[in-house]
Amino acid sequence: MPKIIADAIDQLISIEMRYASGLPRGVIRPIYEAAREAQGGEPLVYLAAQKLREVAGPRDFVLIVTGSGQRFGLPKGETDGPLGAASLGRVLDFGLGARIIYICDEPHIDPIVASVEAVGISVIDEERLETRPHTSVIEIHPMGVAAGPDFAEAMLDKYRPKAVVFIEKTGPNAKGVHHSITGTPKPPEDTGHCFHLADRAAARGIFTLGFGDGGNEVGNGIILDAVRRIQPRGADCGCPCGDGIATVTKTEVFVSASISNWGAYGVAAQLAYELKKPGLFQDEEMEEFMLRQCVGAGGTDGATAAQILAVDGTSARTQTGLVTLLRQIIENGLTEVDRGF
Template identity: 25%
Template sequence: MNRKLTDILVGRPHLDELPESAKRAYYITSNSNVPIQNLEEIAQYIWNRIDKVNVVSIFTGFYSKYGYETDGPVGSLILADFFAKANISVQICCETDLLDIMRPIASELSLSKLISFTKFENFFYKKNSILITIERPGENSRGICHSMNGKKINHSILPIELEIQKNPPNAWISIGDGGNELGTGYYRTAVEKVIRYGKQCKCGCGGGIAAYKKADRCILSTTSNFGAVSLSLELAKQNNIEWKVSTIKVTKIIESLNKLGIKDGVTEKAGTVDGISVDLRNKMYDLLKFSF
């Protein structure tokens, strides 16, 4: 296991600079009683199954009190762009209102035309898929989704967990940062221990915000975007695919989302993601690039 890369993912080199909202993955993995699932093995797991599936399906969209947030859509677009450029069929799926924002951004930024955007009702039409959920609300043990502030998410969340149970994908990879994301139940005990509202939420359901279901593999990182970009870089490295992700590209996607009302889910500000400043984000991505 590349310990340096694992540390970079959860923000260890930047702990003194990171806002508390971006330290959750570090707290969870540092206090977990289960082995940390490392990026290299997860990428190998995907490549070992890629020839057996028809499509890579990426599902994102987390609705906070401010609306949909920038964490998730950015990483989804970049990871989808990688698969498309590797000549692997890929589709992005989310609620229609977010889908209608992401589709024109992909065109505007000249991302691969091979990326398809699929409405939820058609998402599992191609059942033989690798499913990657990025910053997607996960139900707790009582079947309720929560925000990090302990409140029930009242916005209409499409029932993807029921669909996963009815039509299991060939492989399911979850990417999150705080332990309330779909598929991050692997780290549930640690989330309940170290994350505020992890065990006791505010909505009265008694289940806390910790996600219950476990994906086949789980990536925790400072932001879910950071985890998705890191996965694309590791996938490219393992198969000798020419692939780079510049800080300029990341910033352009964030700016495009901001113009259409998608903001930081923690601060409601433009430019930042989960409270991480532009300057710090650039430093983090620059350090990440040195690992590949």
């Protein structure tokens, strides 16, 4: 049954609904299929949920890295990322008893704090993290290439995490360049290079989990060739580096979705189902609150670069509609019906 539920969730979170222009169309499903095939053919949210349940227990630390933006177009970051980080963190905290440490670049902190607090996790200081349940602290990732390795080792030494999760975080191509999905290179000093955290965690045998929707996010490295083939800018970014947007950075499990948040929602819903507590996954009222808080704190729609109630060009109504469908899948999966004949 868990795989039947997971397969339904996988289908729902990989439906494409992009605008007619601006971002590439017709690529979500082929990249999803490549990710599933590369990981043995099981539903992706199933793989992620199994590993998280296996490694993360009460009071264990899980690092969640999120926040994606540009200094001019998306100054405080996108709405895609923080909401998924909040949803998954909620189930890991309230469901498994794990403690979540969020990691982001300094400009993106406000929408992430607002989203996380909207699901019932308070963001405070390290002292109270030790004594108060449902509490998180934020670690700021330093900008620039040179700071990445030391920061990664410091985080792994400090928290000894059981899992490190990346949601909508760009990774470098083979030439070390980060790009937007349309091929625009990111100035290296304008971003935290968290791919080191993925690589260093893996080297220590720590479970790594990635969520992406474009082929340029940490985790997509496990399907590098497919992204280079499927994404219009996969192998040819059009920038001077000439190597394309496809990232080489891998995670142990990678969930490809229509919108990165939705991948995280899918794993959160699957965990809530497997724990037989559907209420761990946000309902429509909480979803609406999360999005309002995120946008109110500066979160910006990545598709239009407008500070509106939208995620990657999909409306608030669509986010709550998705939550309705996910809740129905897991609630019905836990309901026995006596049909009376």
